[in-house]
Amino acid sequence: MEAMLAVANGSAGTAHAPGAGGKFLTFTLGHEEYGVPMLKVREIIKVMDITQVPQVPDHVLGVINLRGKVIPVIDLRRKFALPAMEHTERTCIIVADVDLSPVRVMMGIVVDSVSEVLNVSDADIDETPDFGGRKTTDYLLGLARVKGTVKILLDLDRVLGSDGQLGTRAI
Amino acid sequence: MSSTHNELEAFAADPELAAMFIADAADHLGTIEATILKLEASPADLTLVNDLFRPFHTVKGNAGVLGITSIQDFAHKLETLLDLARAGKHPMGPAEIDLVLKTVDLLKLVIDELPARAAGQPGTDVSARRRELMNKVDELIAGAAPPPSPSQGTLAAARTSMPSPAASVDEADRARVNRDDARSTVKVDTKKLDDLVDMVGELVIAQAILAEDPALLRTADERLNRRLAHVKRITSDLQRDTMAMRMVPIRQTFQKMARLARDLSRKFEKPCHLTLAGEDTELDRKVVEHITDPLMHMMRNAIDHGIETPEVRKAAGKPATAELRLSAFHRGGFIVVEIADDGAGLDTERILTRARAQGLVPDGAQLTEAEIQQLIFQPGFSTAAQVTELSGRGVGMDVVRRNIDALRGRIDIETMRGRGTMFTIQLPLTLAIVDGILLAVGSDRFVIPTFAVQESFRPLPQQVQTMQGRPCMVQVRDRLYPLLHLGEVFGIAGARQRISEGTVVICHDAGRAVALAVDELLGKQEVVIKGLGDMFRTVRGIAGGAILGDGRIGLILDTGGLLALAGKAASQVAA
Numbered sequence: 001m002e003a004m005l006a007v008a009n010g011s012a013g014t015a016h017a018p019g020a021g022g023k024f025l026t027f028t029l030g031h032e033e034y035g036v037p038m039l040k041v042r043e044i045i046k047v048m049d050i051t052q053v054p055q056v057p058d059h060v061l062g063v064i065n066l067r068g069k070v071i072p073v074i075d076l077r078r079k080f081a082l083p084a085m086e087h088t089e090r091t092c093i094i095v096a097d098v099d100l101s102p103v104r105v106m107m108g109i110v111v112d113s114v115s116e117v118l119n120v121s122d123a124d125i126d127e128t129p130d131f132g133g134r135k136t137t138d139y140l141l142g143l144a145r146v147k148g149t150v151k152i153l154l155d156l157d158r159v160l161g162s163d164g165q166l167g168t169r170a171i
Numbered sequence: 172m173s174s175t176h177n178e179l180e181a182f183a184a185d186p187e188l189a190a191m192f193i194a195d196a197a198d199h200l201g202t203i204e205a206t207i208l209k210l211e212a213s214p215a216d217l218t219l220v221n222d223l224f225r226p227f228h229t230v231k232g233n234a235g236v237l238g239i240t241s242i243q244d245f246a247h248k249l250e251t252l253l254d255l256a257r258a259g260k261h262p263m264g265p266a267e268i269d270l271v272l273k274t275v276d277l278l279k280l281v282i283d284e285l286p287a288r289a290a291g292q293p294g295t296d297v298s299a300r301r302r303e304l305m306n307k308v309d310e311l312i313a314g315a316a317p318p319p320s321p322s323q324g325t326l327a328a329a330r331t332s333m334p335s336p337a338a339s340v341d342e343a344d345r346a347r348v349n350r351d352d353a354r355s356t357v358k359v360d361t362k363k364l365d366d367l368v369d370m371v372g373e374l375v376i377a378q379a380i381l382a383e384d385p386a387l388l389r390t391a392d393e394r395l396n397r398r399l400a401h402v403k404r405i406t407s408d409l410q411r412d413t414m415a416m417r418m419v420p421i422r423q424t425f426q427k428m429a430r431l432a433r434d435l436s437r438k439f440e441k442p443c444h445l446t447l448a449g450e451d452t453e454l455d456r457k458v459v460e461h462i463t464d465p466l467m468h469m470m471r472n473a474i475d476h477g478i479e480t481p482e483v484r485k486a487a488g489k490p491a492t493a494e495l496r497l498s499a500f501h502r503g504g505f506i507v508v509e510i511a512d513d514g515a516g517l518d519t520e521r522i523l524t525r526a527r528a529q530g531l532v533p534d535g536a537q538l539t540e541a542e543i544q545q546l547i548f549q550p551g552f553s554t555a556a557q558v559t560e561l562s563g564r565g566v567g568m569d570v571v572r573r574n575i576d577a578l579r580g581r582i583d584i585e586t587m588r589g590r591g592t593m594f595t596i597q598l599p600l601t602l603a604i605v606d607g608i609l610l611a612v613g614s615d616r617f618v619i620p621t622f623a624v625q626e627s628f629r630p631l632p633q634q635v636q637t638m639q640g641r642p643c644m645v646q647v648r649d650r651l652y653p654l655l656h657l658g659e660v661f662g663i664a665g666a667r668q669r670i671s672e673g674t675v676v677i678c679h680d681a682g683r684a685v686a687l688a689v690d691e692l693l694g695k696q697e698v699v700i701k702g703l704g705d706m707f708r709t710v711r712g713i714a715g716g717a718i719l720g721d722g723r724i725g726l727i728l729d730t731g732g733l734l735a736l737a738g739k740a741a742s743q744v745a746a
Contacts, residue, residue, distance in 0.1 A: 051724040052615060053703070054661035055710045063703060063716055065724050068373030070701040070716045103705050 021122035024144070026151055027094065027111040030082055034111075035118060035144065035151045042095040042106060044114055047087050064108055066095065073108035074160060085112065099157045107160060118151065120144045125153065181238045183289040191358065192233050196282045199226035200275050205426040207271050208433060214263055217256075223271070224253045230278070242281060245301055248308050249274050255312065270307055272430075277301060361456070364416060371413045372699045378406045380722045414604075418453035421499045421508070424463050425450045428470050428497055435474040441493060443478060443512075448498035454506045458598055461578055462508065465571040466497075469510050469594055472567065477514035477592050487589060489513065505580075505622075506600060511593035517586040519543045526552060544584045548572040576680075576731070579605065579620060597622075605700050607717065609693040609725065610676065612658045613665035616725040617689070618698055618717045619678060623730045627676040627692055635670050642670050645677075645686040652677055652686035655737045660712070666690060680730035685737045687728075696720070700727065712736050 024035035050073050052062040059078035063070050073093060077084060090113035098107045125142040139158035144151040182189045203226050210219040231246035249271065255261035277300055284294040381387065382399060390396070425447050432445040473495060481491040496511045519540055526532045526546045546552055550569040575582050580598040599605065607618035636644035636651065644651045658666020667673045667690045676687045698717030707713065714729035
């Protein structure tokens with residue numbers, strides 16, 4: 001909710017998105033650096049055996065056994081239509097709490113590598129540039145300029161939100 | 172009784188005590204119901220009256236502790252009557268038994284509504300019903316004692332002389348009951364229990380993963396192996412004991428049925444005698460919760476449709492009183508619940524005519540007796556000539572079947588015209604674990620519940636029937652089964668393409684069957700069932716996930732969903 005407000009305020013013309021700052025876990029996908037709010041992150045695990053589930057979109061890799069809990073795993077590369085890449089020893093699964101109202105679920109997100117936990121102040125966050133009214137920016141919390149690089153801050157609930165009903169689309 | 176708000180103050184102030192009171196009262200009222208039905212069968216048994224008295228007394232006492240005077244007063248009134256009966260001064264006739272049952276009903280209602288009322292919501296106004304019942308008690312007491320004053324005097328004397336011995340007995344009783352309670356039971360929140368069971372499940376899996384670790388399998392260290400075996404033994408004992416904690420006897424459900432049968436037999440004026448067997452059979456708490464409604468429905472059906480009127484029965488040379496039997500027992504890792512009547516049996520001709528009229532069976536289709544019997548489980552099917560309050564609305568056996576399917580159980584019918592019908596419900600001992608067969612397709616593992624599997628074999632090439640070049644049927648002993656190539660349907664890379672090189676598993680669901688083509692069978696395994704979560708709820712053919720011995724997840728196949736997929740595959744071939 002806060003995140004949505006922040007984005008809304010940002011596009012309303014303020015220089016940055018107030019309230020979006022905080023701790024972010026950053027990770028890489030190809031040459032790009034992304035960040036997700038640390039509060040959402042439960043843990044980071046190595047890639048383990050993933051059991052494929054039929055009839056789901058490509059970017060849903062399947063399910064894993066996280067200490068007795070069955071959780072779905074999403075490949076963020078495929079989700080963002082980036083070229084596929086073999087898993088390396090740096091490939092990680094970020095286990096995050098995702099709010100797919102009305103339910104909250106734990107999900108695993110496969111990323112190329114995890115970088116660091118960043119403290120991002122409100123002032124570091126730029127509003128998302130206007131790409132000409134396309135919906136793609138809906139799931140961004142903003143862009144953070146830190147140490148000369150740009151981190152793309154993701155609103156996980158929105159990135160993965162549409163996957164809440166993936167089954168209905170898949171069949 | 173004047174101010175119901177005040178009397179609920181203590182109740183509202185201590186939610187824990189209040190919850191305990193409600194749970195306790197439900198137990199006691201259940202006992203009372205069961206006892207009174209026994210008393211109805213053998214009215215002269217004074218120990219039964221005593222058994223009746225005690226729970227009433229406890230409910231009264233507990234209500235008193237919480238200051239719920241309306242319940243206390245009401246229970247006290249009944250106790251007075253039972254006290255007289257216990258002392259042999261008042262016979263327990265049909266009127267008394269009716270009265271006790273009505274009292275139980277009213278108390279149930281009042282107690283059920285307590286939390287809502289304590290929260291400030293208005294409850295049902297029962298004052299009229301209560302007054303009526305209390306007056307009735309007075310009438311019965313007065314009626315039992317002959318009017319002349321001398322006996323009135325003895326009655327009064329009896330009342331006054333009673334307290335000392337009665338009180339001492341009560342005290343002793345209560346003390347014993349309390350001691351028993353303290354020793355044998357602790358009330359635990361079911362959520363905590365479920366969490367514990369989950370955690371133990373994880374422990375069992377973790378232990379299995381450890382035991383299968385290659386490093387440990389390689390080792391020849393005797394001591395290490397011995398210690399591992401010890402851990403394994405403890406783990407499985409722990410699992411068995413925690414599972415047992417979730418088990419409850421089916422007794423309460425059976426008691427409800429006894430009450431229902433009694434009420435219905437009066438309502439339809441069809442005298443029947445219900446025999447209960449195996450009330451102590453234990454099954455998973457969740458199974459018990461979900462089996463009550465189907466059983467009630469089947470009991471209604473048995474009495475409404477199955478059992479004939481006494482006249483018809485006499486004409487058929489049967490005793491006027493019908494026999495109903497409800498029994499529960501273990502059979503091969505399952506719990507079996509049987510409900511049998513000696514009524515008219517299923518009228519298959521009428522069922523078929525009706526099903527044709529309702530469009531459930533295409534004209535000209537030839538059905539076997541067994542297939543016709545299965546029709547009663549079709550949604551929308553009803554043979555009741557007229558819609559009664561209890562049955563004949565077409566929402567009946569299909570709901571029963573659905574409930575039982577949801578419990579991963581199965582229901583079978585055995586019926587003989589003019590002799591009666593028996594429904595057999597087979598249920599898993601627990602919902603947390605399923606006995607499954609492990610299948611391999613490519614590098615994927617699947618689990619299919621053993622109860623759904625009929626047989627498996629490697630098909631000869633000539634057994635596989637193709638249509639438009641694609642294999643779509645398998646012939647087994649003159650019967651054709653629709654074929655579903657699991658690797659193809661689920662898009663699994665590396666699955667064996669030639670069906671005759673793999674294995675075919677015939678599995679059934681709700682009377683239909685499908686042949687699954689898989690690579691091979693890996694063996695039998697008990698698996699802990701885990702839901703896949705909301706995200707995958709519309710995935711067809713998959714019922715959940717199971718954590719396998721190596722820590723990976725195997726998907727549990729859902730036969731019903733697979734059948735639907737087979738239907739779709741067939742229509743695609745045809746198109």
